[in-house]
Amino acid sequence: MSFFDKLKSGVAEAGNKAKIAVEVNRLKMQNSSKQKEIDQEYQHIGKMVFDSLERESMCSPEQLQPMVDRIVQLQDEIQLNLHQINAIADEKKCTCGHTVPVAARFCPECGHQFIEIEKQEGDV
Amino acid sequence: MQQFSVVLQETRKWFQSFRLYGVLAPFELHLLFGALGIQFLHELLYAILPYSSHHALSVIFETIPLLVISHYAFWIGAWMTLVSGNVKYLPYALWINAFVILFPFKNIGLNDLVGALVYVGLGYALFRYTASAYANVNPSGRETHKF
Numbered sequence: 262m263s264f265f266d267k268l269k270s271g272v273a274e275a276g277n278k279a280k281i282a283v284e285v286n287r288l289k290m291q292n293s294s295k296q297k298e299i300d301q302e303y304q305h306i307g308k309m310v311f312d313s314l315e316r317e318s319m320c321s322p323e324q325l326q327p328m329v330d331r332i333v334q335l336q337d338e339i340q341l342n343l344h345q346i347n348a349i350a351d352e353k354k355c356t357c358g359h360t361v362p363v364a365a366r367f368c369p370e371c372g373h374q375f376i377e378i379e380k381q382e383g384d385v
Numbered sequence: 386m387q388q389f390s391v392v393l394q395e396t397r398k399w400f401q402s403f404r405l406y407g408v409l410a411p412f413e414l415h416l417l418f419g420a421l422g423i424q425f426l427h428e429l430l431y432a433i434l435p436y437s438s439h440h441a442l443s444v445i446f447e448t449i450p451l452l453v454i455s456h457y458a459f460w461i462g463a464w465m466t467l468v469s470g471n472v473k474y475l476p477y478a479l480w481i482n483a484f485v486i487l488f489p490f491k492n493i494g495l496n497d498l499v500g501a502l503v504y505v506g507l508g509y510a511l512f513r514y515t516a517s518a519y520a521n522v523n524p525s526g527r528e529t530h531k532f
Contacts, residue, residue: 283473283474283477284473286512287473287512287515287516288516290512290513290515290516291516291517293516294513294516294517
């Protein structure tokens, strides 16, 4: 391969890695914003409970339910973003929490075997 | 952020009314980062080459006004990227511009410092916008211009 071919392939590889890094950073920033919104909802719930206890009454679950629903929705969105990040970066998470390449069959930290479901030819 | 998104959409519609936009749009990232590359090369060559080479550099960057062209190419690329689906790359271009302003980190005055801080701030604000739900970001990074 000539020098210019190597240079072109190197530049293309760097460009691909830069695109992956930009997308991963964007998703991480999204997760950070969603986490802040979850913390604000927790504070809001806490304030409502405090105010109701101060008035010596209990706030009803119906008052808190919209905030709880919003927190659950944000947590689901955060998980979705984490899956997307792993998919973009060609990584997957082991049960021990260690991140490994998507093609890895064993975890180098705990030895956990990733069970691969092989698609058989002719399966429906 | 929603209002900013609406402003960008309307700005893009206005840009699309110019035929030149259609010609330059596929090269927006080339204009943006290419201009930064030329500006950085200018700073680097002046920093590393001896004084005897400065005349040659002056011919390249000032007589052939490569530096001025790169300055305007950066702004054209920045505006076009801002209204396109590639807006997620613009914060990094603004941060690289802040780096180029400060490079080679000698004789940094308040002028340079304020300029760099403005670009860092703008880049961070845009970074937060691109992470929001209102940004028209193309996840694959491919061109999104449709004419």
